[in-house]
Amino acid sequence: MVYLISVLGCGYLGVTHAAGMAELGHTVVGIDVDAEKVALLNEGRLPFFETGLDTLMTRHLRSGRLRFSTSYEDAADADVHFICVGTPQQPQGTSADLSYIDAVATRLAPHLTKECLVVGKSTVPVGTAAHLWSVLREHAPAGDVLSMAWNPEFLSEGKAVADTLRPDRIVLGVQNAHSEKTLRDVYAPLIENGVPVVVSDLPTAEVIKSAANSFTATKISFINAMAEFCEASGADVKVVTEALAYDTRIGGQFLTSGLGFGGGCMPKDIRAFQARADELGAGRSLAFLAEVDAVNLRRRDRLVELIREQCDGTLRGRRIAVLGAAFKPGTDDIRDSPALHVADVVQREGGEVTVHDPKAMDNARRSFPELNYAPDALSAAAGADVVALLTDWQEFAALKPAQLERTVRHRRIVDARHALDDVEWRRSGWTYSAPGRPSLATAPPTEQAPPGHRP
Structure with a gap:
């Protein structure tokens, strides 16, 4: 089934997801408030580098299945709305800044005049979906027939196109059977090719993404902690790593010591996860992430x-x-x-x-x-x-x-x-x-x- 899809936010995640949805056969409009960025995208020019994305985007601009706009009115007729804006670290503190998420909900709500599904893809603290759901239900004209879902992204910069079109899994955090069916239809070509689907409620889907990033960060920091110990003891971390990688319980992916991780996602995401745990009174459960962060730095x-x-x-x-x-x-x-x-x-x-x-x-x-x-x-x-x-x-x-x-x-x-x-x-x-x-x-x-x- 072909859907009309809006993608709200045209950064790394949004543009990649929009082009990927067009590749799956859907008609897609990407919405962003940055007029200069939107003009570049409609000309087939990326404001950032991502391997293979320029080719994919250009193909679907030409096919007519993909376009970009600054007007939320252009998203009004969409069947499915994907929220793909950033959630950076707060300037003061370690919590996630949800102002971009809130701004999208505020701008989108007046244009939701028909039955549709709003889907979050951004990495957010658990409980964000419930908050957005209440905002949309209160302010959208079609609030009674809206559905909310959370479909976290698992993209790795440098191979984001492959991660979109050949993902390890698809996580569907849904409220009801209709939302699940809609998203299964959206991703039908991938599911038919054998991509596993994990179905959950909204908070579980939010936690899955935070847990995945935290585990990856922990694995990287673990081997870097071993590097620290090897430097003190005279051992060779390269050989330690080789031996560990043969253990099927451990595996070699993300087990390379060195300079550690960075980027706009993993460092701030593990801090936000820990901050949310503190807010919920479960800070001790994620206290180890502070040392994961410290080892990395x-x-x-x-x-x-x-x-x-x-x-x-x-x-x-x-x-x-x-x-x-x-x-x-x-x-x-x-x-x-x-x-x-x-x-x-x-x-x-x-x-x-x-x-x-x-x-x-x-x-x-x-x-x-x-x-x-x-x-x-x-x-x-x-x-x-x-x-x-x-x-x-x-x-x-x-x-x-x-x-x-x-x-x-x-x-x-x-x-x-x-x-x-x-x-x-x-x-x-x-x-x-x-x-x-x-x-x-x-x-x-x-x-x-x-x-x-x-x-």
Whole structure:
């Protein structure tokens, strides 16, 4: 069945979801209050980078199944309304800022004059859906025939299109059988291809998303805590990780130590989850998330220490090449970027920092104009005392020692993401260091098998 769908909010989530719904055969209008953004989108231009999204969006602008508007009146006839606005951290405190969600409900309600389904996709504290439901029921002309659902997103920037069209699961938080049927119809092509569906009530769906982000963050911080312990004990976290990954109870995904997580979602989401637990009187149940957050932030300080150690104890006057500005590969998003956090601290300690990133240069320049920027990795490394690989783009992982040694001042590299072959770099005369592998900083190159090697 083909529906007329509105998507409210045209950021990373909204544009990806709108294009995905058009790909599934629906007619979609994306609504955003930013007129400049809407004009760009209707021209087929993304205001951000997301792998494959420009192609998908352009295809459906041309097919006529997708368009964008600033007018909520254009959403009035939709059968299903998806709320996709951001829920950033409050300026003061750690709770989620729900002002964008509330603004959407206020603007949308007067236009709900027919039977329809309003669906939240944003990550929100438990209880938000119930609040919105009461607002819409009170202010919408068709309040008596509205339905509310929560269908949390599980997108990962850099592969958001794949996550939309080939998700691991679809969660449907619904009030009644009609809402469930409507959403099953919306997602019918995916369900027919075998994507699992989890049906719940509204609060359970809200908690599922927060729980998923918190578990992922905990797994990342766990292995980074192991890296801290390995640094203190002389063990090698890379081999520890390899052994853990073979355990089917644990698995290897998100079990790579390094610089930790960042971005506009996971850090603020785990803080908001903990804040909501405190509000509900269940703060002790999620108290561990404070340490998950703390471990993650400590890795940034440790990376600065590793760079400083490579510079004989001082950063003042040293030239540091930083490879990476985005918080992760595959995106130009620099929100809470660990790479730029480290670059900024090094610069403030007197280092001369030059940054290169394949996609995030413009965003980085706007937010960190005091840093230097280079058009490619080799230019960034020119005259460097230390090269720091801080975002694991594939083009950085593919760098060879011979490429950089002709341009750097000293052959020293800090591999924050364990992206490089340390044996290859050390055999080429480089001083190599990485989080959780302290012995590699000064160990001479050898012919022995690398740690963890199995014949």
